Amino acid sequence: MRSAPLARAARTTKGQHRLGADGTGQASGRRKAPADTLPPDFLLVVWAGAPAGGLAEERVPAGGQAEGDADPPAGWRPHGWEETPDRAPLRMEARPFETITWRDILEHVAGWLRARLDVAVEWMVRARIDA
Amino acid sequence: MSADRVRALFAVLLLVPVAVVVALMGRALSAGGLTGAEVALLGLYGILLAWIGSGFWFCLFGLFGGRGGSAAAAAPDDDDRFGPSLTAIVIPVFHEDPETVFARIRVMYESLERTGRINSFEIFVLSDSRDPAFWREESRAWFAACLELHAFHRLFYRRRADNHARKSGNIEEFCRNWGGRYDYMIVLDADSLMAGETMVEMVRRMEADPRLGLLQTSPVCVRGRSLFARIQQFAGSVYGELLTRGLSRFLGQHGTYWGHNAIIRMRAFVRCCALPPLPGREPLGGLIMSHDFVEAALLLGAGWRVRFDADLGGSFEEGPPSLIDHAARDRRWCQGNLQHGYLLFAKGLHPMSRLNFLAGIMSYGSGPLWLAFMILALAMALESGGADLALMWRAERPLLVGVLGFTGLLLFGTKLASLAYALGDAHRRRLFGGGARLVLGVVLESLFSILIAPVMMALHTRFVVAVLAGRNSGWGPQRRDAGQVRWRDALRAHGGETLLGLCLVAFLLAELPALLWWMLPVIAGLVLSVPVSVLSGRAGPGAAARKLGLFLVPAEVAPPAELRAFDRAMRRGVPAPGNGERGTHPLPRPLHLLAPPSLTVSSPDRPAADGEIPAWLQRQRNAG
Secondary structure, eight states, X not given: OOOHHHHHHTSOSTTOOSOSSSOOOOOSOOOOOOXXXXXXXXXXXXXXXXXXXXXXXXXXEOOOOOTTOOSOOTTOOOTTGGGOGGGOOOOOOOOOOOXXXXXXXXXXXXXXXXXXXXXXXXXXXHHHHHO | OOHHHHHHHHHHHHHHHHHHHHHHHHHHHGGGOOOHHHHHHHHHHHHHHHHHHHHHHHHHHHHHSOXXXXXXXXXXXXXXXXXXXXXXXXXXXXXXXXXXXHXXXXXXXXXXXXXXXXXXEEEEEEEOOOSHHHHHHHHHHHHHHHHHHTOTTTEEEEEOSSOTTHHHHHHHHHHHHHGGGOSEEEEOOTTOEEOHHHHHXXXXXXXXXXXXXXXXXXXXXXXXXXXXXXXXXXXXXXXHHHHHHHHHHHHTTBOOOOSSSEEEEHHHHHHHOOOOOBSSSTTTSBSOSSHHHHHHHHHHXXXXXXXXXXXXXXXXXXXXXXXXXXXXXXXXHHHHHHHHHHHTTBTTOOHHHHHHHHHHHHHHHHHHHHHHHHHHHHHHHHHHTOSSHHHHXXXXXXXXXXXXXXXXXXXHHHHHHHHHHHHTSHHHHHHTTOHHHHHHHHHHHHHHHHHHHHHHHHHHHHHHXXXXXXXXXXXXXXXXXXOOOOHHHHHHHHHXXXXXXXXXXXXXXXXXXXXXXXXXXXXXXXXXXXXXHHHHTSHHHHHHHHHTTTTOOHHHHSOOHHHHHHHHHHHHOOOOTTSSSSOSSOOOOEEEEOOSTTSOOOOSSOOOSSEEEOHHHHXXXXXX
């Protein structure tokens, strides 16, 4: 069973889920994370056991994690995520490739010929006016 | 000269001589009327001549076109042009040696610190490793690096539970979930090394041109230990400078992307570069394997610029250590490039993108074309009953000599021009170990490339046939270190080529003995493929060559600070955290608690009753 503080950290603010089919898109502003705040959320490494040395002095028992309690709930963010809105997920939409058809080629050629014809007509009109 | 004019000039210089030569050959062969086989032969000859000629003309454009570089590049140390942007350096890994990966990261981190711009960069190791042993070691190495560099807030590690779409999916997942924080993304491979100054300059150039979507550097192969790797990196260093300069001038603002050692504008990438699967089944349909070319094409199609800046130094990579590893990588790339055949006819792509796709296809398609050319020529020789070559070809001897001479010029002109360029400056000569060693190196490299060319021809033919027959290559981890290439592995890999060479010898002896000497380079390469592969893939011959001062490259003679630091780190061995530096106990195996919902939490090692968390998390919890 997770400790209460860790469980609280494992839930988003009530009702808010940052991920979903309707992603929020790119945030307009950005704030830099100060150096001593939580790093991006995608890895928290919890070390089992206690090595000697300086780091061990900072370690605090967290209560561990239960067997089988493997997946965080959907939309989970660690504590502090909501304070950095620039981390909103972006939408990347793949669009299937369309193949050029004969119709496309004919339209392209027709457009090119039309443009050349316009240039030729304009030239002829100008020549007649000059004459 | 603008890129359009460069391309027009290139097209004229390439195609006109080829057309003239093919026309002359056609006239000589048409004395008795052109047969279907002769028409096919002329067609193949023209295509192959144009293909090898392109490298020659790129080299000359590089020689006479100046250093190039970006006209929009910011001035060095132009602080005003380096705005408050944030760049993510992403390093996708898949079963790579974690200690080596993080040793490179340490070097790059410290190099960035020396630029004073470290606050503008954050580094991500994006792991797709499936094996828990790799995963654990990656986390340990990450943790140790963060401790050593005090970089918990700047160096991050993420392992994907589902490695859908492999590398492109890995990066896409990063962009989707965390890309909003970053203006740019520098993509590196596990074996990439970049100088801090180079990364800073890349960001400056992106900021100097708001329409620039992607900037590709020209990574230099370094740290080759086997003879094969040393020869490849020597060839890259000697011939690469002029070739890449010429290519850069030719591509202009319509370049391509090689998948690493490049910087990408995050906004452009997110909007344009989500990759759909191709229609049809694998290997030609489904997941796009060579995603880099396609991502560049999508950027160009959306109006972004894609530039290849050959003048940017400080960008390094490591090549495959043996011919077998090189072939394994080629098998994957062949499949990826052949997939681009569908995209040649896709809507919305720039013509230069289609040309890049075609060039990628020809990189492997030229192998079967060359084989077909040889088979046709031998068949025609057999039909004519053959005595001497001129008689067999029913052509005039001076013309034949001229054609062969022109072909030889296109084949070896790149090497000669690059050699002359390197010899022409005392500093450059010194960087290759001196003029005599440079010349000897080029001669030996040329002999080696003649030996392996028919092997690559046969391999590429095999790859193309396999892909067209529906066989998928897969994407296994790449071997990077020189080791022992075993004789049985080489026999398994090159047995087909050896057999082909022996059959060719038998055929020529029986039917066309006069052609035996003409075909000797091809025969030697095929028959000797197994011993060449074994001996060139071992570190011993490479070390011997180095001791003799052969195949020296500038990165060895005058190594930059980053390479020296990395070499020192590898010689010293990366200190295991807790071994004498942070106490006496080794770090325990981690329980991973992975945060975003797109990743699953997994715990290969269950914790003791009381887990522990770092102090910064505890502070956050208390503040909440």
